[in-house]
Amino acid sequence: MSYAGPDFEPPQPRRPRRRPLTLGVAALVPAALVGWLVYTAVADAGGGSAGAAPATNSSALGSAAASPADDGKQPAVSPAQTPTAATKSATGPLKGKVVLIDPGHNPGNFRHTTEINRKVNIGTNRKECDTTGTSTNSGYTEARFTLDVARRLRTILQRQGATVKFTQDGDRPWGPCVDERARIGNEAHADAAISIHADGSAQGDRGYHVILPASVHKGAADTRPIAAPSRELGERIAGSFVRVTGSAPSNYVGNGTGLVVRSDLGGLNLSTVPKVFIECGNMRDSKDAALLTSGAWRQKAAQGISEGIVSFLRG
Template identity: 75%
Template sequence: MSYVGPDFEPSQPRRPRRGPLTVALAALVPGALLGWVVYEAVGGGSGGGSDRTAAAATPSGTAPVPSSPTDSAAGSPADDGKRASKAPGPASLKGKVVVIDPGHNQGNFQHTAEINRKVDIGTNKKECDTTGTSTNAGYTEARFTLDVAHRLRTLLQKQGATVKLTRDGDSPAWGPCVDQRARIGNDAHADAAISIHADGSAAGNRGFHVILPGTVHAGAADTRPIMGPSRDLGTRIAGTFLRDTGEPPSNYVGEGTGLVTRTDLGGLNLSTVPKVFIECGNMRDSKDAALLTSDAWRQKAAQGMSDGIVSFLHES
């Protein structure tokens, strides 16, 4: 999602001012880099290789690697990957609600007027939705996200969770708009929500990143109540996604942490429930594209997301 659009304006990496959230995120850094090194060292990286330029992004901070992953109160991605593996068995999530948001829609290509309509995301107005990106061979982001969403739904339902999708199959024919996607999670009183995407950055840019909500308090948007739990959810997913897929953290955003904070995404700004985005890999890079188009790897991606969500729900 490296194009200009509602929830996908590319974020230009820059070194932001360090504030309270920077300090909080600083302790999360080692999990992605150190965790990957350990993972590769034991031969776990054979299933994956390494998600989307982000221009109007506002990363609220990523910081240098501290000396120990245990410095973080929320836990590092590597730590959370280990914790998730100890989660209780099937039907342990009975009563929990998870909303999965497969990014974009195949029908958006035929409904450009509808998806170009501006909607209010709290801080400003943006397009209802966009078409998404694709691999050079034409495998679309919309197909990828729905496939992974179906796999993730199956895994979570086996754990006893109630799962709702913002779109499924050919319904709706286009969209939904980004504000509607947030509303679906809110109306479901979701215990956790995840929006699934893949990037369209330049070749050579590889890896995944999880996008966390930044501080937004404007118009209809107020992310302050969900920032803490969303950060916890995103950190756990980053750890288990790394562990299960072998895909390393992004080498072009997030400074190697696998975590990026943004305030320009309507799907996060308007959410009242814990929610994150995940960019699973870069569709425009040949190595990442080979993974994203693999059935076996997409199953690993769904497993990585599921493990992180399960871990979060057991602790929340």
């Protein structure tokens, strides 16, 4: 979102006589079969020791990291997976919690300029439905970035037991508009909502920042009930994001805090649930762009965001 990522040959075993080998294999097959059946039964029952708690540390949650084949631009989850598919997990510390993930913009917005340029009510005034978002100088779009991070984040949160809702999953030609994005989270009664973005500032502007809703009471906007919990959510996400990714807070907004308060975003103004935006970096800066286009770094970004959300929801 803009304002105006020594091989060696092992020794060969001596060949035993045929009869002992045959007898040995014959004796081992039944035992191996029994062992396999026992292992399968345990795995089907949930695996591990009874009552074992799900891992919540960074290394455990980060097991969904990009494969070596990831060229830094491929999504971690198939685009065919829709917001309503596989959105619940039976157990985990976040069981019963609902998280709304809002991947900023839409890869198809640029084909629908008429639709996204129409004005919608953002509570305090009227503003464009949506924008195309920004991109790196090499053409990697913000919309692709946000979807990839969102899908990685969904996987992590579902493993923690959360029910995850998306505003869009690349499954619609454009949008949704900013007012609908807020409404989706409200209607889901989300316990926490996060809108994922990357900025389009000038070269040399670097770092992440989390956008918090201002206390607004005007027109259809009333953020007073969510301003304080949204700040807590944003502070926890900012703290975990810097720790996991190693990125620094923005050097061009937020006075080095990594936090910015805004009253001009419909996605925040119209929200009735705790919600923040995160600008994960500046796509127009070459150093930040090298991070944003890295699949391994995007996994860290998702991990950092998730740990902030988990911390907020668990209190």
